[in-house]
Amino acid sequence: MPSTPVAAPPAHLRIDRLTLEFGGVRALSEVSIDLAGGGIIGLIGPNGAGKTSLLNCISGFYRPTSGDVTLDGRSVLDMRRHQLAGQGIARTFQNLALFGEMSVYDNVAAGAPRGRRRLRGVPGLRPPGTGAAERDAVWAMLERFDLVQHARHPAHGLPFGTLKRVEFARALMARPRVLLLDEPAGGLTHTEVDELGGLITDVVRDLAPVVLLIEHHMGLILSVCSRIVVMDSGRTIADGPTEQVRHDPAVISAYLGGGADLAAR
Amino acid sequence: MTTTTTPPAPAVAGAPPRPSARRLRLVIGSTRHRLLVLGSWLVVALLVLAATGLEPYRLGQLSGAVVIATAIVGLNVVTGYTGLLSVGHSALLGVGAYTTGVLVVQLNLLPLITVPAAVLTGALVGAFVGLPSIRIRGLYLAMVTLALAVAFPEVLRALPEVTGGNSGLSIPLRFLAPPAWTGLTLADRPLWTFLLCLSALLVSMLLVWCVLRSRLGRDMRAVRDHEAAAESFGVHVARTKILAFTISGGITGLAGAMLAMYVGALSPAGSFTILKAIELLSGLVLGGVATQLGPLVGAAVVVYLPVLLADVVQGQGSGVLFGALLIVIVFVMPEGVVGRLNKLWRQRVDVVPRGMPAPVADPP
Numbered sequence: 038m039p040s041t042p043v044a045a046p047p048a049h050l051r052i053d054r055l056t057l058e059f060g061g062v063r064a065l066s067e068v069s070i071d072l073a074g075g076g077i078i079g080l081i082g083p084n085g086a087g088k089t090s091l092l093n094c095i096s097g098f099y100r101p102t103s104g105d106v107t108l109d110g111r112s113v114l115d116m117r118r119h120q121l122a123g124q125g126i127a128r129t130f131q132n133l134a135l136f137g138e139m140s141v142y143d144n145v146a147a148g149a150p151r152g153r154r155r156l157r158g159v160p161g162l163r164p165p166g167t168g169a170a171e172r173d174a175v176w177a178m179l180e181r182f183d184l185v186q187h188a189r190h191p192a193h194g195l196p197f198g199t200l201k202r203v204e205f206a207r208a209l210m211a212r213p214r215v216l217l218l219d220e221p222a223g224g225l226t227h228t229e230v231d232e233l234g235g236l237i238t239d240v241v242r243d244l245a246p247v248v249l250l251i252e253h254h255m256g257l258i259l260s261v262c263s264r265i266v267v268m269d270s271g272r273t274i275a276d277g278p279t280e281q282v283r284h285d286p287a288v289i290s291a292y293l294g295g296g297a298d299l300a301a302r
Numbered sequence: 303m304t305t306t307t308t309p310p311a312p313a314v315a316g317a318p319p320r321p322s323a324r325r326l327r328l329v330i331g332s333t334r335h336r337l338l339v340l341g342s343w344l345v346v347a348l349l350v351l352a353a354t355g356l357e358p359y360r361l362g363q364l365s366g367a368v369v370i371a372t373a374i375v376g377l378n379v380v381t382g383y384t385g386l387l388s389v390g391h392s393a394l395l396g397v398g399a400y401t402t403g404v405l406v407v408q409l410n411l412l413p414l415i416t417v418p419a420a421v422l423t424g425a426l427v428g429a430f431v432g433l434p435s436i437r438i439r440g441l442y443l444a445m446v447t448l449a450l451a452v453a454f455p456e457v458l459r460a461l462p463e464v465t466g467g468n469s470g471l472s473i474p475l476r477f478l479a480p481p482a483w484t485g486l487t488l489a490d491r492p493l494w495t496f497l498l499c500l501s502a503l504l505v506s507m508l509l510v511w512c513v514l515r516s517r518l519g520r521d522m523r524a525v526r527d528h529e530a531a532a533e534s535f536g537v538h539v540a541r542t543k544i545l546a547f548t549i550s551g552g553i554t555g556l557a558g559a560m561l562a563m564y565v566g567a568l569s570p571a572g573s574f575t576i577l578k579a580i581e582l583l584s585g586l587v588l589g590g591v592a593t594q595l596g597p598l599v600g601a602a603v604v605v606y607l608p609v610l611l612a613d614v615v616q617g618q619g620s621g622v623l624f625g626a627l628l629i630v631i632v633f634v635m636p637e638g639v640v641g642r643l644n645k646l647w648r649q650r651v652d653v654v655p656r657g658m659p660a661p662v663a664d665p666p
């Protein structure tokens with residue numbers, strides 16, 4: 038699987054008047070975001086604004102009270118959670134969700150697209166070459182994320198920054214059309230965040246997915262995102278090109294309590 | 303998983319000395335790796351050959367251990383690799399044993415012919431037992447499987463026309479004799495039984511090896527380690543769990559059929575109570591959960607250790623000593639005997655998988 042640029046048009050993810058209630062609490066109210074055109078879209082807002090809830094609705098972990106999420110016109114809410122990967126939706130988790138006992142190699146390989154391959158484990162019965170293609174793709178991914186030396190180590194016990202890379206690599210193995218990143222920079226060092234920014238832009242150049250990036254690290258958001266959506270108390274309060282949003286007074290007051298530029302963070 | 307398929311044999315002896323590298327580099331598919339695998343199989347073959355020379359009583363005992371090992375291999379699929387605690391495998395063992403027993407005694411079928419039926423009923427009951435695992439896990443699933451283990455002997459007692467009730471079933475000796483084509487006589491029955499049980503064990507281990515190499519094996523371990531993440535990456539969690547229980551039930555059913563042929567007499571109070579399920583679980587933990595050779599070591603411990611202790615200590619004392627020793631083993635080696643050996647093996651040997659890029663210099 039060489040990483041050649043995908044010629045297909047970018048996925049069209051559309052969030053339409055999405056409302057999510059837990060008991061009497063409204064986590065999301067009528068959130069609408071049209072992600073036509075793709076690119077890297079930053080999703081920011083204070084804690085409890087509903088960013089992760091929105092991600093969980095898209096990836097099938099929460100069932101919204103009303104509204105819809107469509108991918109190329111098809112609702113993803115009717116799909117079972119395990120079917121979303123096949124639709125090209127991949128995500129990372131705010132708190133790592135790796136397979137602890139499995140090796141780093143197996144963790145990344147678990148993200149590989151699931152074709153209709155049968156009897157791969159039985160020597161002699163599998164079609165020749167099927168295993169090798171995936172194996173090479175996994176090793177290439179591990180090499181790209183500087184994980185080769187950890188490949189055979191179980192995921193648990195490795196440093197946090199390394200595990201974040203494993204999660205990102207696993208999400209990319211699926212060659213996603215929609216990539217949902219939940220605070221990928223959380224807990225990383227300065228250098229690691231810079232590398233992460235480079236990786237995200239590389240991914241977009243190679244695979245051209247729609248990236249929805251939740252992040253508190255404003256430096257990362259401002260350097261990679263072409264568009265920023267700002268949420269507060271379950272609503273979108275701003276949505277537009279990065280340059281426009283960062284100077285929006287409503288955003289600055291919601292985010293910083295007023296009086297400062299976002300870049301100052 | 304490549305490290306667990308290769309027995310931790312002391313292969314370092316024949317290797318050229320490498321003073322610079324502390325770890326021995328072993329490239330999968332290299333000549334050295336092939337020689338090591340071949341050598342391991344040679345050792346296994348020699349051990350089997352040596353075992354066939356044992357006196358009949360010892361050979362019978364060994365067959366018993368091989369049957370227990372097969373059942374633990376089955377349990378390992380569900381509890382070790384898929385992370386679903388089952389306390390009900392005594393019932394699955396019983397389902398296989400009684401399938402063979404009933405078909406032989408009631409329908410006068412040859413025991414060998416009943417083996418596929420035992421595998422099938424084991425797999426079906428296994429799948430059925432697996433159904434609750436879609437919704438529940440951990441201790442709650444253990445409770446459901448516990449109920450099965452407790453209910454199974456009572457079900458046997460409730461159907462005396464089929465199962466012989468409390469007195470059980472006795473398979474006539476003529477059915478258990480080696481078939482004529484083997485050239486063995488009735489006196490060679492322990493050898494015949496041993497070879498059958500050993501074949502069942504090898505087939506089961508081979509099946510598990512294939513499953514682990516396949517995507518199903520990876521899915522099972524992914525479900526065990528993080529169910530939600532597994533689902534996010536396309537794993538059909540319910541199907542994976544049911545398949546794990548089905549394979550596990552089939553293997554345990556096979557072990558049951560072997561048990562029926564080895565013992566020749568089945569009764570509800572015999573091998574199919576909750577105690578047997580606990581014995582299988584102890585064996586799995588002692589040998590090494592989610593290791594491919596752990597079931598062999600575990601079975602050897604739970605079958606032979608009580609016998610050895612009974613020679614040393616008389617009466618109740620041996621049971622207490624057995625329990626105490628189990629606790630010591632678990633404390634010293636929480637990852638099990640084979641789990642510990644695997645760890646030591648990995649510390650000394652750097653197993654390089656196929657397709658791995660050339661090692662790069664360590665980042666500064």
